[in-house]
Amino acid sequence: xxxxxxxxxxxxxxxxxxxxxxxxxxxxxxxxxxxxxxxxxxxxxxxxxxxxxxxxxxxxxxxxxxxxxxxxxxxxxxxxxxxxxxxxxxxxxxxxxxxxxxxxxxxxxxxxxxxxxxxxxxxxxxxxxxxxxxxxxxxxxxxxxxxxxxxxxxxxxxxxxxxxxxxxxxxxxxxxxxxxxxxxxxxxxxxxxxxxxxxxxxxxxxxxxxxxxxxxxx
Amino acid sequence: xxxxxxxxxxxxxxxxxxxxxxxxxxxxxxxxxxxxxxxxxxxxxxxxxxxxxxxxxxxxxxxxxxxxxxxxxxxxxxxxxxxxxxxxxxxxxxxxxxxxxxxxxxxxxxxxxxxxxxxxxxxxxxxxxxxxxxxxxxxxxxxxxxxxxxxxxxxxxxxxxxxxxxxxxxxxxxxxxxxxxxxxxxxxxxxxxxxxxxxxxxxxxxxxxxxxxxxxxxxxxxxxxxxxxxxxxxxxxxxxxxxxxxxxxxxxxxxxxxxxxxxxxxxxxxxx
Numbered sequence: 001x002x003x004x005x006x007x008x009x010x011x012x013x014x015x016x017x018x019x020x021x022x023x024x025x026x027x028x029x030x031x032x033x034x035x036x037x038x039x040x041x042x043x044x045x046x047x048x049x050x051x052x053x054x055x056x057x058x059x060x061x062x063x064x065x066x067x068x069x070x071x072x073x074x075x076x077x078x079x080x081x082x083x084x085x086x087x088x089x090x091x092x093x094x095x096x097x098x099x100x101x102x103x104x105x106x107x108x109x110x111x112x113x114x115x116x117x118x119x120x121x122x123x124x125x126x127x128x129x130x131x132x133x134x135x136x137x138x139x140x141x142x143x144x145x146x147x148x149x150x151x152x153x154x155x156x157x158x159x160x161x162x163x164x165x166x167x168x169x170x171x172x173x174x175x176x177x178x179x180x181x182x183x184x185x186x187x188x189x190x191x192x193x194x195x196x197x198x199x200x201x202x203x204x205x206x207x208x209x210x211x212x213x214x215x216x217x218x
Numbered sequence: 219x220x221x222x223x224x225x226x227x228x229x230x231x232x233x234x235x236x237x238x239x240x241x242x243x244x245x246x247x248x249x250x251x252x253x254x255x256x257x258x259x260x261x262x263x264x265x266x267x268x269x270x271x272x273x274x275x276x277x278x279x280x281x282x283x284x285x286x287x288x289x290x291x292x293x294x295x296x297x298x299x300x301x302x303x304x305x306x307x308x309x310x311x312x313x314x315x316x317x318x319x320x321x322x323x324x325x326x327x328x329x330x331x332x333x334x335x336x337x338x339x340x341x342x343x344x345x346x347x348x349x350x351x352x353x354x355x356x357x358x359x360x361x362x363x364x365x366x367x368x369x370x371x372x373x374x375x376x377x378x379x380x381x382x383x384x385x386x387x388x389x390x391x392x393x394x395x396x397x398x399x400x401x402x403x404x405x406x407x408x409x410x411x412x413x414x415x416x417x418x419x420x421x422x423x424x425x426x427x428x429x430x431x432x433x434x435x436x437x438x439x440x441x442x443x444x445x446x447x448x449x450x451x452x453x454x455x456x457x458x459x460x461x462x463x464x465x466x467x468x469x470x471x472x473x474x475x476x477x478x479x480x481x482x483x484x485x486x487x488x489x490x
Contacts, residue, residue, distance in 0.1 A: 122327035125278050126341035126393060127316045130309075136340060140331040 007185035008192060011176075015189070018175030019196055025092050025171065026158040032097025033157070034150060037104030042134075044105070045112060055105075062102040068163050071095050075167045092164040092171075100153050107149045111142035145215055151208040155201055172196060229292050231256040231397060231429040232277065237286035239272055239453075246272045248453040250286070254446075256396075259423050259430040261440040261461075264450030265482060270433040274399040277431065278321045279312050290318055291396060317346075320395030324402040326382040328374040328389070335361065335370045338389045346393065353392070360388035364418055380411030384418060391422070400432040404439075412436065419443070437486055441465050449479045 040059065043051045062070065075091045086094070115138055123133040162173035176193035180186035230253035239247040246269045254260050262270040275281045276288060279296055287304060288295040295315050297304040307315070328337050338360060339353035348356075361367050364384035366377075374382055383403055390398060400419065404412040416439045423430055423443055434440055440447055441461040449457035449464065456475040457464055465483065 116325075116327075118323060118325050118327035119329065121278075121280050122323065122329070124280060124316070125319075125321040125323075126389070127313055127345040128341055129313075129344060132340075132344045136344070137329055137331070141329075 002187075004185055004188055007183060007188040010183075011179045011185065011189055011192065014175050014179050015172060015192055015196065018170060018172035018193075021089070021170050022158065022161045022172040023200075025089070025096065025161050025164065025169070026154060028093045029096040029100065029157050029161075030150075030154045032093065033100035033104050033153065036098060036101035038108050040101060040105035041108035041112065044109065059102040059105065062099055067096070067099055067160060068166060070099060071163060071167060088164070088167045088169045091167060092161070092169045096157055096160065096164075100157055103153055104150055107146045107153070108142070111146035111149075112138060114145065115141055148208050148212040148215055151204070151211060155204050155208065158204070159197060159201060230254060230289070231258070231291060232431065233289040234273075235287045235289065237276070237288060238284045239269070239276060239281065240284045246453055247276075250453070250455070252448065252455060252458065254429055254431060256429055257427045258445045259432065259443055260446045260448060261432045261434060261444040262448050262450055263434070263437070263440060263482070263486075268450040269453045270450050271401055274321065274401050274431060274433060277397070277399055278319060279316060290315065317393070318396045319399065320390035320393050320397070321399040321401065322383070322386050322390050322403045324405050326374075326379070326386045326406070328382055328385055330374050332374075333370070334366070334372050334374065334377070334385050337374065337385060338392045341389070342392050357388070357392060360391055361385075364388045378411060379407045380415055383407065383411075383415050387415075387418065387422070395428065397429045397431065400430065400434070402433055402435065404434070404436060416443075435486060437465070437483065449482065451475075451478055451482075 040055050042048075043055050046052075071092070074095045075088065079086050079091060119137055119141070120133070123137050128136065161169075161171050164171055165174040165177065168174075172193050176189040180189040183189075232254040234250050234252050237247055237250040238245070250269075250273075262273065264270055272281060276283050277290070277295065283296065287297055293315065294304055294307070296307050296312065298307045298311050328334075329340070332340060335354060335357050338357040339348075339350065342348040342353040342356065343350055358367070358370065361370060364387055366381060366384055366388075369377060369381065369385070374385065377385065387403075403419070404415050407415060416436060420439070420443045422428070432440070432444070444461045447457075447459060447461045447464045448455050457479045464479065
C-alpha cells in the first residue's frame with residue numbers, strides 16, 4: 001500500500017465539495033429535527049386528540065426500523081407515489097430530520113418533565129394564560145437544558161449522512177468513492193474522508209461538552 | 219404605603235361548605251365548614267398531614283375538591299351555576315375565579331428565567347392586560363415596599379431565600395388579590411431571615427384590606443398577627459378561637475380537643 005501525497009491534494013477540492021453537502025444535510029436535518037421534535041413532544045404532552053396517538057405510533061415505527069430502510073422507502077416508494085419531484089438531497093434532509101425528530105422529542109419530553117412542579121403551580125396561582133405558561137415559563141427553562149443532548153444528536157446525524165450515498169446524494173463519502181473509482185487512490189480518498197469525519201465530530205463533541213458544563217450551572 | 223381594595227360584597231370572603239377532599243382512599247378533609255370574613259387574618263395550625271396546606275391548594279385551584287363547595291367573595295370557586303345546580307367549572311371560570319386569589323409558596327417558586335422585576339410584571343401584563351409601563355411602575359413600588367429596590371435587574375438565583383420570598387410576596391401583591399394564601403412561607407428560610415419576612419407580612423396585613431389565610435409553624439407570628447387561629451387535626455377543625463384565647467387557654471378543660479391543641483402547642487413551642 002502506497003500513500004500518494006499527490007492524490008491527497010488532488011482530491012481535496014472534490015472532497016471539500018462533498019463535505020459541504022454533508023454539512024448542509026446535517027444543519028438542515030438538525031433544524032428539522034429540533035423543530036419537529038418539539039412539536040411531537042408538545043402534541044404528546046398536551047395529549048392533543050388523535051395527533052397524540054398518531055405521533056406515538058409514528059415515533060415507535062421510526063425507532064423500530066433502520067434509517068437506511070426509511071431512506072429507501074421514502075425515496076423509491078413514497079416520493080414517486082405522491083408524485084412530487086423531491087431531489088435526493090432534499091429527501092435525505094427530510095428522512096434524517098424526521099428520523100431524528102423521533103429522538104429529540106424524547107429529549108424535549110425529559111427537559112419539560114425536569115421543570116419543578118412549583119413552577120407550574122406558581123404560573124397557575126398568577127393566572128398566566130396557558131400559552132404564556134409554555135412560552136414564558138416552561139420552554140425557556142427546559143430548552144437550554146436540552147441543548148447539549150440536541151447537539152449530540154446533531155453529531156450522530158453528521159455521521160449518518162453517508163447512508164444517503166445509497167440514493168445518490170453527493171456527500172463526502174460518495175465523493176471519496178467517486179475519486180477512488182476514477183483514480184484507484186482509494187486509500188487516500190477514504191482515509192481523508194474518515195479524517196474529515198473524525199476531526200469535525202471530535203471538535204463538535206468538545207463544544208457539546210463545554211455546553212454541558214455551562215448548562216450544569218443553570 | 220397603603221393599598222386599598224374596594225369591597226363589594228358583605229358576606230364572608232371565604233366560605234367552605236361541607237368540603238371533602240380525598241386522595242384515593244385517604245380522606246384529607248372531612249366535611250369541612252368555616253368562614254373567613256373580609257380583611258380577616260386567619261392562621262391554620264396543626265400537625266403535618268392535618269390538611270392545612272390542602273385547604274390553601276383547594277382555594278388556589280391547584281387541587282380539585284371531592285365534595286362540597288368553596289365560595290370566594292360569594293361566588294362558587296370551582297363550580298358554575300347551571301339550571302339551579304352547581305356543576306364543575308371550566309377553565310374560563312377558574313381563570314376568572316383565580317383573579318381574586320394570590321398565593322405565596324414555601325419554596326418561593328420564582329421564575330428563574332426572568333429577572334426580578336419581570337417576575338412581578340409578567341402576570342399583570344399577561345393576565346390582567348396591564349401595559350408594561352404601568353406594570354413596571356407598580357412593580358418598582360412593590361419592590362421598594364419589600365425593601366429590594368436595588369434588585370430590580372437581579373436574577374432570582376442571585377438572591378438569598380429571604381429576598382426571593384420578598385419578591386414572591388411582591389409578585390403576589392401585584393395581582394391585587396382579595397385573598398392571599400401563605401403556605402409555610404418561612405419554612406424554607408434560614409432562621410435569621412425569618413423575622414424580616416414575617417415583619418413584612420405583618421405590615422402588609424395591617425395596611426391592606428386583603429384577607430389572609432396562613433399556614434405556619436411560627437406560633438409567635440400567628441399570635442401577633444392573626445384575628446383567628448384554627449387548629450386542625452386529621453382533617454377537622456378542633457379549635458377556632460382568637461389567638462390570645464387559643465394560645466393561653468387557662469381552663470383545665472377535659473375536652474379532648476383542647477387537650478390535643480395543648481399537646482400540639484407544647485410540642486411546637488418547646489421546640490422553638
